[in-house]
Amino acid sequence: MTQQIMIFSDLDGTLMDHYTYKSTEALPVIKQLNAAHVPIVLTTSKTIAEVKAIQKNLHINDALIVENGAAIFLPKALFKVQPQDTISDGEYWVKSFCPPVQHWLDIIAKAPTQLSNLFKGFSSLSIAELAEITGLTEADAELAKNRHYGEPIHWTGDESSKLAFIEYLETAGATILHGGRFFHVSGESDKGRALKWLTQYYKETFQFNNISSIALGDGKNDIAMLEAADYAVQIRSPVHDFPELKKHTNVIQTNHYGPAGWAEALDQILPEPLPIQKCPSNILLN
Numbered sequence: 001m002t003q004q005i006m007i008f009s010d011l012d013g014t015l016m017d018h019y020t021y022k023s024t025e026a027l028p029v030i031k032q033l034n035a036a037h038v039p040i041v042l043t044t045s046k047t048i049a050e051v052k053a054i055q056k057n058l059h060i061n062d063a064l065i066v067e068n069g070a071a072i073f074l075p076k077a078l079f080k081v082q083p084q085d086t087i088s089d090g091e092y093w094v095k096s097f098c099p100p101v102q103h104w105l106d107i108i109a110k111a112p113t114q115l116s117n118l119f120k121g122f123s124s125l126s127i128a129e130l131a132e133i134t135g136l137t138e139a140d141a142e143l144a145k146n147r148h149y150g151e152p153i154h155w156t157g158d159e160s161s162k163l164a165f166i167e168y169l170e171t172a173g174a175t176i177l178h179g180g181r182f183f184h185v186s187g188e189s190d191k192g193r194a195l196k197w198l199t200q201y202y203k204e205t206f207q208f209n210n211i212s213s214i215a216l217g218d219g220k221n222d223i224a225m226l227e228a229a230d231y232a233v234q235i236r237s238p239v240h241d242f243p244e245l246k247k248h249t250n251v252i253q254t255n256h257y258g259p260a261g262w263a264e265a266l267d268q269i270l271p272e273p274l275p276i277q278k279c280p281s282n283i284l285l286n
Contacts, residue, residue, distance in 0.1 A: 004208045004277060005270070007033065008065070008195050008225055009262070010217035011044040011054065012179075014235045017258040019135070023058060026259035029266050030058055036274040041065060041198060043191050043215070043225055045152070045179050048073055048092075049143040068177050068184050068221050069194035070149030071096045074201075083201060095197065096149070098175075098187025104151050107172045108185060115165045118157030121185075122147060125154070134181060150186030152179070177221040184221065191217075192224030206278055214269060216262055219243065226251075233265040
């Protein structure tokens with residue numbers, strides 16, 4: 001592995017336990033990565049509002065990839081010059097890869113009548129209903145509902161009806177990504193495309209000759225990210241098998257679940273001692 005390293009990590013079921021949403025076993029490795037200025041890019045189906053709170057709790061302050069790769073949020077504190085093809089949004093430069101959420105809500109609303117009662121999207125769920133389905137607190141569920149680019153769907157019908165609904169959405173131009181509890185309706189974006197864009201941007205910004213990217217995830221919506229990275233870590237899940245990858249080199253499947261598996265894999269991959277990097281990342285938050 002070369003000296004310059006970037007970590008791209010899913011959250012639910014990966015850096016956060018599937019049931020408790022805690023990251024306890026991973027914290028010592030996060031501390032080690034912070035000390036070496038290794039960027040930890042949280043790469044998730046969650047919203048920017050959700051991830052900002054999680055990022056602060058983990059003492060990470062790097063770029064964020066949200067809503068399954070629909071957008072990258074680059075902190076202005078780290079990137080003083082606005083990148084091309086981004087907009088300014090508060091403390092971030094934002095690179096978007098797909099249309100906003102209302103575009104997809106309009107398509108979902110026009111679904112065939114026989115399918116329309118077989119699902120609920122995040123936008124139609126109450127905060128209490130979403131908290132019950134996900135196990136989130138109502139405060140966290142409120143953050144989860146604040147989506148900008150796509151609509152997660154909670155399906156309650158049978159499998160054949162689900163396939164018919166997905167066929168309708170794809171015909172209308174949507175891309176479907178399957179997560180742990182929901183499938184996500186959005187545009188032609190994914191975590192892998194966002195990983196490639198951000199890796200190239202770090203190369204140019206910090207004048208790296210090369211970057212070794214390590215991606216960690218547990219679900220089907222992580223496949224594009226895992227296959228785009230130099231090192232792919234499939235985190236063992238308590239609720240499903242490892243998704244199948246086309247990539248076969250530099251692939252690790254962990255023995256442990258969630259954050260314990262996250263720490264297990266990085267302890268295996270990372271050089272010892274971990275060299276200090278040049279990019280001014282991981283400034284601790286107050």
